[in-house]
Amino acid sequence: MDVRHLRYFVAVAEERHFGRAAQRLHMAQPPLSQAIRQLEADLGVTLLHRTTRRVDLTEAGAAYLTRAQEILASLDGAAQEARLVAAGALGRLAISCVGSATYSLLPALSRQLATELPGVDFAFHGEMLVPDQIEALRSGAVDVALLRPPVADLSLTVTALRQDRLVVALSGDHPLAAKRRVRAVDLRDTDLIVHSAGRRSVMYDVVLRLLHDAGVEPRIRHEVGETSTLITLVAGGLGAAVVPEPVTALALAGVVYRPLVRPATTVGLAVAHRAHRAEPHLTRTVAVIEEVSRSSPTR
Missing domain, CATH: 3.40.190.10 (Periplasmic binding protein-like II)
Incomplete structure (x- = not known):
């Protein structure tokens, strides 16, 4: 079944008129009528009662309309979700911080992330020592870490933020x-x-x-x-x-x-994540961390 046939049927069923439905779909009426007849033939049921003045739904057509609307809404939602994920605006991330960053940076960071990435579900883990953060990055328990270098693990990408x-x-x-x-x-x-x-x-x-x-x-x-x-x-x-x-x-x-x-x-502060991680929402999160780190005073 072509998804277009679902959209054609929903338009006709909602407009109760082939001419108005054709205008709504930006197409001619004859191919629209032909597509609905083909849909009914494929299903083996009559979906619409046609008269010269209006179109009414059969009992089967009313049931089919409900399911068709749900399917189309789901497809549209899936497409929107895919676009948001591709744009880095949707996802889940866990962020860990050393103690000093927990108090000085995390309040501003969490606020900025909520503003710029409202569709990303963030979990924060404060007061973590660097070895524990590295292990959490390796295991996947944490996605991004604010830590104190040096970090010798070559499986991690470490970006310097500032000197404190x-x-x-x-x-x-x-x-x-x-x-x-x-x-x-x-x-x-x-x-x-x-x-x-x-x-x-x-x-x-x-x-x-x-x-x-x-x-x-x-x-x-x-x-x-x-x-x-x-x-x-x-x-x-x-x-x-x-x-x-x-x-x-x-x-x-x-x-x-x-x-x-x-x-x-001075001691350094850096942001780290697994080297192979390049999801858009993670990349955008690291960029926000860099921005907040530059704009925030050391205390």
């Missing part, structure tokens, strides 16, 4: 809180709270390398997996923490942040 300065998080009554800036050497004999070494945190390596280069033997008292927990322990006076500046967006009573100088070190 490092700051020192301190409790308000910590001796170093009185300083306007904190040097790496000032952290000698200071209890430190760091991201977990056991879970291979990128920030753990960054902080230890920074302190060793400054000749400071780190005095680590607590290792945690989540940035929010790290800052909570700082507020409790259990130690200081070296964190990316965007963490300052996590404003917690009793915590102050001081710029880290000598050296003034």
Whole structure:
């Protein structure tokens, strides 16, 4: 059965007139009448009662009209959905973020994605360490990750977004809180709270390398997996923490942040996805992430 025959029949059935239906379909009336007769012959039933003034549906025709309208609506919907998918305006994506991006970037990012890609269903996973994000990308649990390089996995496409300065998080009554800036050497004999070494945190390596280069033997008292927990322990006076500046967006009573100088070190922020992934909605999402990252302040 030709889909055109369905459209012809629906037009005649809705107009109850061959002439008006022909005008609606932008075609001549004789081929329209011939197509309806062919449809009835194919089905083996009479769909229409024809008179000189009007056309009425038979009982079979009324039943067929309902199904024909549903089929055409489904076909039109499928075509529209295919166009939206091809344009990157429809789909599902899971996005993960390291702790600092969770607080500083995710609010603006989720808002922008909802505006620009309202047809894409997004799921967000915050407070993920880089090794966990890489594993989630490999398994397909996550489609796009905002993470801290370096990333050595060649199966991933990693695009640099920006460099974030490092700051020192301190409790308000910590001796170093009185300083306007904190040097790496000032952290000698200071209890430190760091991201977990056991879970291979990128920030753990960054902080230890920074302190060793400054000749400071780190005095680590607590290792945690989540940035929010790290800052909570700082507020409790259990130690200081070296964190990316965007963490300052996590404003917690009793915590102050001081710029880290000598050296003034930065850490990168990047967006990653599986190298073979090139779906339009994923590509558009990465473009939005790049745009929001450029336009958002580090905090």
